[in-house]
């Protein structure tokens with residue numbers, strides 16, 4: 654195994670998925686993983702209910718706020734808010750290809766105007782002291798030559814961004830849905846390795862298609878050889894098979910603390926749900942993120958059925974996590 658003392662493992666920002674309940678659950682599983690919020694558009698931070706949008710649980714640290722925006726002034730306000738709330742990093746989304754996001758002029762289309770992204774980075778760095786990172790693709794539409802992403806990184810780095818999270822496939826802005834855009838253009842990890850080689854003083858995290866231990870360990874070994882402080886970001890694997898997060902600390906970071914059992918996690922979630930009930934959250938809001946906890950285990954189906962049962966969820970009783978654990982033993 655490579656030396657991973659500086660290496661970073663992160664769970665990707667995922668709209669509608671990585672809300673604060675999901676992040677709390679993921680934190681129960683791993684103490685080392687970095688967590689990212691869902692993308693929050695800057696207009697929502699400017700005009701919305703900020704405390705509801707940005708509040709998070711102290712245990713979530715290290716946690717980064719991902720924003721969608723392209724106006725330096727709005728990004729600066731978001732960075733100030735992120736610092737005030739105590740986030741560990743602010744990340745700007747330059748990777749999402751959805752039409753809605755393009756209308757708002759943020760996401761992957763920003764890769765066409767690196768100077769604009771650099772202005773946002775500069776405005777955020779001037780507004781607050783927290784680290785600024787950029788999540789982007791290796792290209793957009795037919796701009797897939799290496800020089801395109803290299804120049805994007807170079808321009809944005811000149812404005813003071815040190816950390817780049819690279820979804821290792823191009824984004825197709827017209828004709829593919831966001832979902833198709835996560836699978837269809839082929840992955841090209843070599844471009845990310847090349848970026849890390851060409852910019853040795855910057856930090857790169859590789860994202861896209863890491864969905865098993867072999868791939869994770871292979872990418873970690875390759876990247877850490879180039880820069881020990883690089884990293885990986887995992888999206889769908891973390892969400893659909895969350896228990897792999899419980900093994901990250903020991904298997905990837907050589908942590909000797911035994912991982913929590915699935916039963917420990919459910920017990921902790923029950924207590925969390927009891928506390929959250931007082932704040933207006935119902936077990937349904939938490940349970941929906943937990944369906945994959947027993948993936949691949951005996952009775953996983955019964956577990957999922959229990960946690961998604963309308964009848965049981967309607968009772969709004971945190972004991973549903975005990976009931977689900979009992980189903981696994983049945």
Ligand SMILES: Cc1cc2nc3c(=O)[nH]c(=O)nc-3n(C[C@H](O)[C@H](O)[C@H](O)COP(=O)(O)O)c2cc1C
Pocket residue numbers: 665666667668669670691692719746748749788820835860861862863886887888889890
């Ligand atoms: C349901 C869903 C929502 C997503 N929302 C966001 C988002 O808000 N911001 C973002 O940068 N990427 C978003 N993504 C993309 C992921 O962060 C990640 O780049 C992508 O899933 C590829 O990684 P994976 O192959 O490990 O899943 C989303 C992905 C999924 C599946």
